[in-house]
Structures are given as structure tokens and as C-alpha cells.
Amino acid sequence: VTQRIKLLEQKLKTPLFIRSRKGMQLTSEGEILLRYCHNLKKLEASYMQTLGAVDESYIINLTILSSSTVMKTRILSSVSDTIKLYPQLRVHFQINDLELRHLDLKAGKVDMAIVQKKHVSKEVCTKTLRPERYKMLIPAAWVSRDITEIISSENIVDFDPSDDITYSYLKKFNLFELARKDRHFINSPEDLSLLVENALGYTVVTEEFYKQYCKNKEVVIMNEKEYYDHEIALCWYDRGVLPEYFAKIVEVIN
Template sequence: MINFRLLRHLWLFLAVAEEQHFGRAARRLGMSQPPLTEQIQILEQALKSKLFVRSRRGAQLTPVGQTILPAVRKFAQQMEQLELAVREATAGQTGLLTIGAISSAMLEVLPPFLDRLRDRYPRLTISVREIDSVEALSALELGDVDLAFARVQGDLGSSIATMTMAQDKLTVALPTAHRLATRRRIKLNDLTEEPFVMFARRVSPVYFDSIVALCQGQGFSPRILHEVRSVATQVAFVSCGQGIALVPAGLRRLAPANVVLRPLHESVDVVTTAAAWHTASTNPALQLALEVLRGTPTTLKA
């Protein structure tokens, strides 16, 4: 039997944990602070553990609170998905597809795919959430998303299938005052001593490792000065004089006036977006999406 009282207590715990303050959490929840404090105390008594350390600065999680927070967050996401599924089913929708996508895929690959999907299946409910590439596999394995659009490639295991959706040529982003900026093309081994701004490995391990392997194939390991969370941020760091970056040619449209993108002498294609899904998924909505996906052309940029 569902313990609805415990569910409410966990929602309250999550609000206090995220706000790190009982007063702010109470305002977010639309309630006064004393009842919130009382309910958290009841939860602590039920769990026989203190969850927060209270001080003038707010409320900080104890080690026990930090331990249960990820599970409570996941529970909250699942409850939101359940609520959406019930609401949409009641409204007469035929299914629910949950998509996780990196920000660049949301700008380029995802919109035309979703347009085609909605045209063919107008009563299919589609929920999109932002993820990092490193989150894609675990989100698929855990069933948090049905379909992921991320920078993934290579052997991802027997249970994960992928389809390349967009590729681009790798270029070098340089400050306009850089010694190599006037060249029409740049050889990789000309970058041996340069400080690199890299797309962080924790965000996209496969992409990061492929860039490092590319450099090592030319006889050097890149001197990494910064790791950042997006390719757009790589260009921004180059603009700030923090180094050079290897980025897809499509970033040229985002480059500020003091940054140039030069083609590599070596022609290198990189996967900028791939679709991935779990082959054992039983969600009928995923099968509908795959029908549309397989008819979607890969974007190949010059």
C-alpha cells in the first residue's frame, strides 16, 4: 500500500534540501515555516536520523541527508513522469515518449525530428529534458528516458543501439591575434605546445577521448588548461585568451569577432549528435519514434 504521508514528507525534504533554507522552502511550497519544520522533524524521527543541520545561514544536509538525496530526487522525477502519463492518458493521448537531449541537439537535430513525429502521431505526448552526454547511457539503462540525443559513439554495450544524426568537420578555434590565425589550414602537430580548452570528459567521455587520441596519433598529448561543459563555452574561453580549442565547424556562427575557426589540414569528422535507445525497451511509443527516426536523414556539415 502506498504511504502517502511518507511521499509528502519526501517532497518537503527535497524542497528544503534544494533551497538549503526552511523559510525559502516554505515559500516555495506555499506554506508557513513552522508546519514545514514540524513535518521534517517527523520524517527524521521516522528514519531515526537527523537530516539537516540548522544554523543562521540556513539548513545544511547531514551525511545521512546527502546519502538519500539522489534517491529522493529520482523518486520525484518518476512521480512527475507518472503524473504526466496519467494526465495525458486521461486526456485521450495514446502514449508517452521521454527524450533526453544535449543542448546543441535541442537547437539543431531535435526540432525537425519532433515536427515529423508530431505530424505522424499527433496524439503522442512527448516530454523533453536536458541531459549531458555522460548521463545518456545511465538514463537509458534506468528507464529515465526512452530516447537520448547526445555525443555518443562506438561500442556502448549490447543493450544500447545508436544512430548517427549529425556529423561535422573538426576545426581549430583561435584568437584572431594568434600566430596561426592567418593560415588557411592548420596541421594538428602545429598545436603541440598550445594550451587547450577541452570539452569536459565528465560530460562526454567518448568525445573527449577521441580528441585526445587524435592528438596522440600526431605524436603529442594535448596540454589541457581548461575543461568546460559545452562546445560554445570552448569558443567563449578562446575569446577570453584562455587557449585554443578543437570544435565542430558549425560553431563558426557563434564565434565572436576576436575568434577565428580554421580547418584542420587533416580532414576529421566528428559525431556531434547520435540518437541512442535501449533495445529491451517495451514502451510502444519508442517504436513509433524509431520508425520516424529511421526516416530522418543524417546532417553532414561541410
């Protein structure tokens, strides 16, 4: 096995493993090769399905990762009809509201992921999606207050420390310097609006989020015409020729 690895590294002219006393660990190049190996069966299955010679028991797995809001409002309804066209396709819909989804894609844990545009690397294939439009969410009781007074005297409520979208909103409207930087965090979309409702602070949410989670009149959008467009993209690693089912799913996600 050692000799085969050495021969493969010589042929590819790149190291695939980092060797140490603790053992062997894949290099970045090795991780990319591993992902290609994992995709071989999927490519083979797609090819055989096109020929109409695939066994009905052969299952093709595909994993899609996104935030909870994007998953519910953009992905589930969009890809359902496409999935029905491929009876052997099994889709794993994964939700992660941390803005670290690009790391799961890089580690080969998922086949495609919705990530922040700033996290798109040169080594991945990408499709730019419609931006998420964020607006400021406040308790209804604060609606008559001036925005600068709110920003300077109230706390921010965010999902977790990696969530910088509220900061981006404030920077766009030159309010960041006024804001308190110590934030409340709650890693639950359902409860984010509840903290705002209880006047623990303000946050920014998408219009889809507002319709989905803010079902009472205790929270409101402040300054409806002011918004921050958060750029996102659908990313996946190059597979050469995309399987038909994969290409169609990429096409319908917007």
C-alpha cells in the same frame, strides 16, 4: 508481496532484487523488467490510438536526450512534423552535454538518447547517425602560428573531464603527445568559444557549433580540411513492436 516477488524470480529464473540490511535494490535484470513495465501504458496507448478508440485526454509522454548542439541542429526540426501527427504525444526534450547520456538511458530516465558509439551496449536497440565532424577552434590572433607550436604551448579548453573529443582529434593527427593534458573546463556551450576568444586555449567544435555560437571574427577554424568524425548513435530499449509514433521519430532522426 515478498512471496509474489519470489514466485516471479522463480518463474523468470533470475534475481530481481539485491537484499541487504539497508533494504532492497533492483538488480540489472530487475531494472530491465521495470523499464518494460513503465512502457506498457505507452504501448497500450499506441495500440488503442491505432484502433481509433483512445480517450482524447490520454497523454503519451516520450523523453529524448541529446547534447545541446545535436538537439538544436538535428532533432527539433526533424521530429516537429512527426509530433504534430500525434496530438496526444508530449515530448520531453532533455539536454545534457556530458558524455554520460547512456547512463540515463540505462537507468530508465529517458526513452531514447544520442550517445557516443563506444557507449552503445548489446542490450539496446540502436541506429547509427551521421557522425559529428569536429574541427580545431583557435583565437583569430593565432592564425599565423604553427599548429605544433600551439599544441605544445597552449592549454586545451573542454566542456568537462568526461569530454575526450579534443584528445581524439589530437590523436588522429599524431599531436596528442605534444599537448598539455591539464585543461580548462567550462560546462556551457555558449561560453566555450568565449574562453577561446579570450586566448585561454584551443578546443574542437562541430561545424554546427561554429555556426551557432561563433558569430564574431575573434575565433576561427584552423586547418579547415583536417577534421575528426565523432561517431554517435540513437539508442533505446527494445519494446517488442515499436509504437508507430516511436518508430517514425527514430526514422526521422539522422
